[in-house]
């Protein structure tokens with residue numbers, strides 16, 4: 001259906017004149033709005049005349065919802081009309097050619113082929129606002145999703161997992177880095193919910209055999225939460241993981257990470273430096289990004305131009321120019337070189353993983369920029385070797401490296417139950433995490449730093465936390481691997 005065809009049809013039916021159509025089409029080319037909307041907005045047609053003719057043009061029966069008494073507004077946006085005279089399924093939709101809608105209908109009513117109707121969308125909206133809560137909210141996919149995500153956010157979860165089995169689907173939360181069961185859904189609930197999540201995430205609803213990535217925005221009260229979803233085909237159907245990018249979870253000051261006061265002071269000092277390189281090391285999920293964002297927040301008020309190269313941008317921070325790497329367009333090294341022409345003072349590169357980026361970052365750090373970044377090594381001592389592998393001559397580093405930090409995240413015992421397990425902590429005994437770190441700064445003795453087993457220092461600090469009942473031995477073993485206490489080294 002082209003807009004011109006509709007216009008011609010409306011002229012034939014004497015609803016509008018040619019000059020009105022020409023004006024509307026001119027506006028249509030400019031604004032890309034639907035022709036009908038423009039005709040209505042310009043006052044060329046009346047709603048009660050236009051929609052019956054649009055239905056006729058599209059080949060669907062028109063229904064006047066103002067005389068409709070027995071109906072059910074489906075949360076997906078269509079309206080089911082009850083007619084006592086027959087057994088047919090009568091559905092009112094806004095756009096019968098909408099493929100998402102067609103698929104959603106076939107999932108909702110697998111046994112029946114509905115008869116589709118068109119109505120004035122305004123009438124549909126009015127009816128849906130007065131919809132009766134006849135079904136439990138667990139049966140409305142949108143309400144169910146809202147409930148689950150709200151629960152996840154209130155618990156402080158980072159991800160919601162939907163793991164399908166033969167007859168049901170398990171919903172799990174990632175809390176403090178570990179998966180915790182939240183709820184079980186019936187397979188039918190999951191099918192409707194899965195379709196709803198895919199429509200929201202703007203991924204191909206019909207595609208269930210290939211992994212897909214999408215995103216949507218969720219409003220928790222009035223707080224916008226960006227949600228990234230990924231789908232993965234499994235033997236029992238599609239599995240979905242939704243990552244919740246809750247900005248509250250990184251609005252952490254350096255003082256609240258759980259670092260020791262002298263460590264916080266070191267990081268604040270580095271944040272004030274105008275030139276040099278600072279590197280955080282640690283495995284995936286050890287909180288490196290949160291620590292670096294906390295440092296950036298320390299820098300923001302200082303009137304410096306802060307720019308980032310990230311993949312992906314995990315959180316949007318006010319006062320920072322963030323750039324996301326799109327692999328088909330650019331790469332870390334190219335983006336970093338462009339940023340250097342943009343007069344930055346502080347540069348955050350989310351990860352150094354290739355030779356060109358490594359060298360560009362080091363050069364930037366030698367020429368009047370503070371460069372903050374991460375390296376995927378387990379230990380501070382491995383930084384020089386890793387950078388050397390990436391082509392940075394060993395001699396460069398000693399002058400330019402202002403500091404480095406190795407870190408891990410340790411789960412804290414739940415304060416409500418002292419680690420015994422309670423509803424607040426989903427029976428895990430843990431609530432919240434804190435950073436355990438080892439920091440080296442340029443003033444420290446390099447030789448000793450590189451000779452000392454840094455992990456051992458972190459472990460020693462973690463053991464202090466066990467003694468203070470902030471965490472327990474199992475958690476320390478989980479993070480660092482089983483380690484024998486060495487009392488002799490406790491100096």
Ligand SMILES: [Zn+2]
Pocket residue numbers: 414415416417418419420421422423424425426427429430
């Ligand atoms: Zn508890």
